[in-house]
Amino acid sequence: MVTLRIDRDNMVSSSExxxxxxxxxxxTKETPLFIxxxxxxxxxxxxxxxxxxxxxxIEFLENxxxxTHIEEIIAKRKENFELKDAVSEKEIMGRK
Incomplete structure (x- = not known):
């Protein structure tokens, strides 16, 4: 969890x-206000x-x-990949 650094000048009571x-x-155009x-x-x-x-x-970081997660999955699959287990193009296209 992130610790907020709050300037007391930016703290405002709900009644205010x-x-x-x-x-x-x-x-708020100058700084966020903490209520x-x-x-x-x-x-x-x-x-x-x-x-x-x-x-x-946030969107950038999520992407x-x-x-990174996809790259890790691909790298793991490549580690265990053997050519003999590959599917041929004909099999993919439904032809045998």
């Missing part, structure tokens, strides 16, 4: 969000552009992991 929503929304309730961080409000960048990074 309710009272000053428009102002707080403008503030607290009973002194516990409950949520984060962030600028939509930052959120989209975050989603793009990288998938590619």
């Amino acid at each position: 969000i309710v009272r000053n929503f428009s102002e707080m929304l403008d503030k 607290t309730r009973n002194n516990d961080i409950e949520a984060i409000i962030m600028n939509i552009e930052e959120y989209e960048i975050l989603l793009e990074k 990288q992991l998938e590619s």
